[in-house]
Amino acid sequence: xxxxxxxxxxxxxxxxxxxxxxxxxxxxxxxxxxxxxxxxxxxxxxxxxxxxxxxxxxxxxxxxxxxxxxxxxxxxxxxxxxxxxxxxxxxxxxxxxxxxxxxxxxxxxxxxxxxxxxxxxxxxxxxxxxxxxxxxxxxxxxxxxxxxxxxxxxxxxxxxxxxxxxxxxxxxxxxxxxxxxxxxxxxxxxxxxxxxxxxxxxxxxxxxxxxxxxxxxxxxxxxxxxxxxxxxxxxxxxxxxxxxxxxxxxxxxxxxxxxxxxxxxxxxxxxxxxxxxxxxxxxxxxxxxxxxxxxxxxxxxxxxxxxxxxxxxxxxxxxxxxxxxxxxxxxxxxxxxxxxxxxxxxxxxxxxxxxxxxxxxxxxxxxxxxxxxxxxxxxxxxxxxxxxxxxxxxxxxxxxxxxxxxxxxxxxxxxxxxxxxxxxxxxxxxxxxxxxxxxxxxxxxxxxxxxxxxxxxxxxxxxxxxxxxxxxxxxxxxxxxxxxxxxxxxxxxxxxxxxxxxxxxxx
Numbered sequence: 001x002x003x004x005x006x007x008x009x010x011x012x013x014x015x016x017x018x019x020x021x022x023x024x025x026x027x028x029x030x031x032x033x034x035x036x037x038x039x040x041x042x043x044x045x046x047x048x049x050x051x052x053x054x055x056x057x058x059x060x061x062x063x064x065x066x067x068x069x070x071x072x073x074x075x076x077x078x079x080x081x082x083x084x085x086x087x088x089x090x091x092x093x094x095x096x097x098x099x100x101x102x103x104x105x106x107x108x109x110x111x112x113x114x115x116x117x118x119x120x121x122x123x124x125x126x127x128x129x130x131x132x133x134x135x136x137x138x139x140x141x142x143x144x145x146x147x148x149x150x151x152x153x154x155x156x157x158x159x160x161x162x163x164x165x166x167x168x169x170x171x172x173x174x175x176x177x178x179x180x181x182x183x184x185x186x187x188x189x190x191x192x193x194x195x196x197x198x199x200x201x202x203x204x205x206x207x208x209x210x211x212x213x214x215x216x217x218x219x220x221x222x223x224x225x226x227x228x229x230x231x232x233x234x235x236x237x238x239x240x241x242x243x244x245x246x247x248x249x250x251x252x253x254x255x256x257x258x259x260x261x262x263x264x265x266x267x268x269x270x271x272x273x274x275x276x277x278x279x280x281x282x283x284x285x286x287x288x289x290x291x292x293x294x295x296x297x298x299x300x301x302x303x304x305x306x307x308x309x310x311x312x313x314x315x316x317x318x319x320x321x322x323x324x325x326x327x328x329x330x331x332x333x334x335x336x337x338x339x340x341x342x343x344x345x346x347x348x349x350x351x352x353x354x355x356x357x358x359x360x361x362x363x364x365x366x367x368x369x370x371x372x373x374x375x376x377x378x379x380x381x382x383x384x385x386x387x388x389x390x391x392x393x394x395x396x397x398x399x400x401x402x403x404x405x406x407x408x409x410x411x412x413x414x415x416x417x418x419x420x421x422x423x424x425x426x427x428x429x430x431x432x433x434x435x436x437x438x439x440x441x442x443x444x445x446x447x448x449x450x451x452x453x454x455x456x457x458x459x460x461x462x463x464x465x466x467x468x469x470x471x472x473x474x475x476x477x478x479x480x481x482x483x484x485x486x487x488x489x490x491x492x493x494x495x496x497x498x499x500x501x502x503x504x505x506x507x
Contacts, residue, residue: 054247055246060265114296125289173301192252221443412449
């Protein structure tokens with residue numbers, strides 16, 4: 001029995017082994033031209049070091065330091081495995097997310113954190129005159145005037161990056177990766193020196209469910225709320241390690257400072273404010289400014305990579321005739337105000353509930369895409385047909401452009417944990433069982449959809465699944481009949497002149 005993708009994994013492992021077989025091989029592996037050990041590692045290292053809040057939030061909801069570290073590592077390992085499987089199709093066929101989504105669902109289908117560090121910078125410059133600025137916003141707004149000014153400044157900075165395509169930001173991500181690490185370690189070292197390394201502080205548990213086991217499961221699901229994706233082995237290794245490292249620094253520093261100062265901090269901007277409350281001289285303020293600037297750059301990069309680009313890709317799937325990736329960037333920029341992120345970040349409990357809910361809705365999508373690729377179509381995609389919106393598209397038109405089987409599997413996947421999610425938003429009448437199902441959120445949604453979709457398709461196959469069965473294609477056989485990403489066999493007439501252009505724009 002041949003395991004799908006096994007040869008590729010062996011090849012990656014062999015390349016890693018060869019890289020450490022001699023000094024010359026190692027130097028060759030880490031050269032900039034070799035993205036395996038350079039660009040990817042720097043990108044993920046910089047991205048991972050934005051996870052301080054993810055770790056410190058675990059302290060904020062009541063875990064002790066070692067429980068929080070274990071939770072982060074387990075959740076990131078699970079997420080890395082899911083990422084690898086979910087992005088196999090993209091890396092094999094060299095397609096962007098919008099095109100890959102059409103395979104399964106059919107042809108139609110974070111800013112506040114950075115602003116808070118801008119507020120740290122403004123306070124470091126203007127001192128108490130910024131902190132004590134009169135508030136002219138109503139209490140119902142959930143944000144004060146000084147914080148809204150900081151939000152607007154960061155929004156303007158972020159707006160400038162909407163004019164660039166992802167490949168034009170490579171140097172920015174290198175810059176982010178290099179400056180984030182010393183800044184995060186610097187704040188961590190300060191906290192350890194200030195507290196003598198005492199990290200035994202734990203906040204009272206605020207979980208809605210009872211029992212430590214359920215509490216841990218809920219925390220693991222929260223940790224998987226930032227799932228992204230690429231199938232490269234380096235990311236499978238680097239992501240869980242670096243995310244756990246960065247989150248652990250936040251966990252240990254937060255636990256130590258809360259214990260020493262008697263506070264309930266959980267995010268880095270409040271920590272920097274607390275430091276300035278106790279050290280308000282010119283030297284400490286300059287250090288706080290540098291730390292806040294670095295963290296702002298880090299969050300800006302994370303928001304671009306994990307949110308803005310992802311949103312731009314996703315939304316272009318809805319109306320590709322009118323919305324491309326760049327227009328999606330600007331739409332995301334407008335929505336930054338609409339989702340009132342300052343309310344999401346108002347407490348550790350609210351933040352973790354948001355992450356859990358986000359993971360709940362995304363887990364089913366990932367599960368269906370993985371099941372479709374690895375089970376129902378055996379890794380075969382008809383590339384050219386993905387760019388044919390006509391009703392004559394026999395592979396990906398589905399039912400008026402929508403794969404009803406996938407939609408049904410998605411709804412089944414989110415149905416069980418949904419009541420518990422609504423309860424976390426304040427809806428009454430949900431029992432303990434419903435809340436515990438929400439604690440299982442990501443895992444429950446993923447496996448229910450992963451099982452449901454192939455079962456539905458077994459008894460009610462889609463038209464393209466019927467065609468693949470008739471053609472008797474072997475594993476990923478379609479990927480061997482392409483030239484520069486264009487399917488040379490069994491393609492619709494009249495679209496070849498545009499296919500390669502569209503693929504490059506979406507990739």
